[in-house]
Amino acid sequence: xxxxxxxxxxxxxxxxxxxxxxxxxxxxxxxxxxxxxxxxxxxxxxxxxxxxxxxxxxxxxxxxxxxxxxxxxxxxxxxxxxxxxxxxxxxxxxxxxxxxxxxxxxxxxxxxxxxxxxxxxxxxxxxxxxxxxxxxxxxxxxxxxxxxxxxxxxxxxxxxxxxxxxxxxxxxxxxxxxxxxxxxxxxxxxxxxxxxxx
Numbered sequence: 001x002x003x004x005x006x007x008x009x010x011x012x013x014x015x016x017x018x019x020x021x022x023x024x025x026x027x028x029x030x031x032x033x034x035x036x037x038x039x040x041x042x043x044x045x046x047x048x049x050x051x052x053x054x055x056x057x058x059x060x061x062x063x064x065x066x067x068x069x070x071x072x073x074x075x076x077x078x079x080x081x082x083x084x085x086x087x088x089x090x091x092x093x094x095x096x097x098x099x100x101x102x103x104x105x106x107x108x109x110x111x112x113x114x115x116x117x118x119x120x121x122x123x124x125x126x127x128x129x130x131x132x133x134x135x136x137x138x139x140x141x142x143x144x145x146x147x148x149x150x151x152x153x154x155x156x157x158x159x160x161x162x163x164x165x166x167x168x169x170x171x172x173x174x175x176x177x178x179x180x181x182x183x184x185x186x187x188x189x190x191x192x193x194x195x196x197x198x
Contacts, residue, residue, distance in 0.1 A: 002115065005139055009039070009130045010113040016072075016101040017082040027103060029072075030134065036069035036160075037130040038153055041116050041123040045077040045085040049147045051095050053125075056150045058098040067157055068132075071100040076111065076122055079104040116141055129156055131164075171195075 004010075009029060016027035029037065040057070042050040057064075057071050064071050075082075082102040088094025103110065111117040116126035125142035138156045142148055159170040168180035171191060181191040 003139065004115065004128070004136045007136055009037075009128065009134050009136050010110075011134075012103075012105075012110045012113070014103050014105060014110065015079040016103045017079050017086065018101055019097075019099040021083060021086060021097070023079055023083075024101070027101060029130075032070050032072075033134055034132055036067065036132060036157060037128075038064060038069055038071045038157070039074065039114075039128045039130060040072070040148070041074045041111055041114065041126040043122040043125070043144055044075055045081045046088075046093065049125075049145065050075075051085075051090075051093065053147050053150075054095050054098055055090065057153075058095075058100065060150045060154065061099055063154055064157070067154075067161065069157055072103060073098075073100065074103040074105050074110055074123070076105050076108050078106055127153060129153070129160060131160065 011028060011030045013026055013028045016024045018024050042053060044050065054073060061071060082104060085095050086097055090096045105111055108117055108121060111123040114126055114128065116124040118124060124144065125146065125148055127140045127148055128136050129138040131137050137160050140148065155175055158176040159174055162180060163169060166180065169183045171181050174180065179191065179194065181187050
């Protein structure tokens with residue numbers, strides 16, 4: 001798998017189950033230009049780690065919206081299966097009425113284009129942060145048993161927006177409100193001196 005960071009996010013057109021449970025027969029990534037996108041792949045509906053992630057992203061959806069970021073989930077299941085999972089109560093193993101689009105990648109072309117398709121025909125846990133111009137700025141890919149961190153996704157989004165706004169770079173473990181670094185030799189020296197005892 002070659003890294004996609006700095007490249008334009010592969011566009012796609014597919015059926016998606018929308019927040020109101022309607023089917024968008026021609027959902028496209030390119031229609032979201034002008035806002036940030038957190039695009040994440042998960043292996044299958046009605047499985048184990050997947051609902052915990054989907055519910056965690058849904059719970060944090062307001063925080064993503066505050067950052068002008070649309071969350072979009074993708075798996076190789078059909079839109080009918082997505083809808084059935086949404087119509088299944090959480091205490092019965094469902095995800096309830098999550099409020100972001102779930103894309104049906106039945107032909108597996110989206111997972112293939114993002115480099116996360118396994119030979120068995122399901123996707124690894126790929127997560128892509130896409131900027132307002134449609135460029136992938138971060139990608140994280142986990143193996144099937146390893147759930148992702150919503151807090152880390154928000155941190156990376158904050159870092160991206162900070163660097164775009166201020167021109168500074170974000171050092172290790174940077175969080176919103178922390179000091180950043182001027183991308184010069186003097187800036188690095190100053191930052192490391194100021195934070196030597198952190």
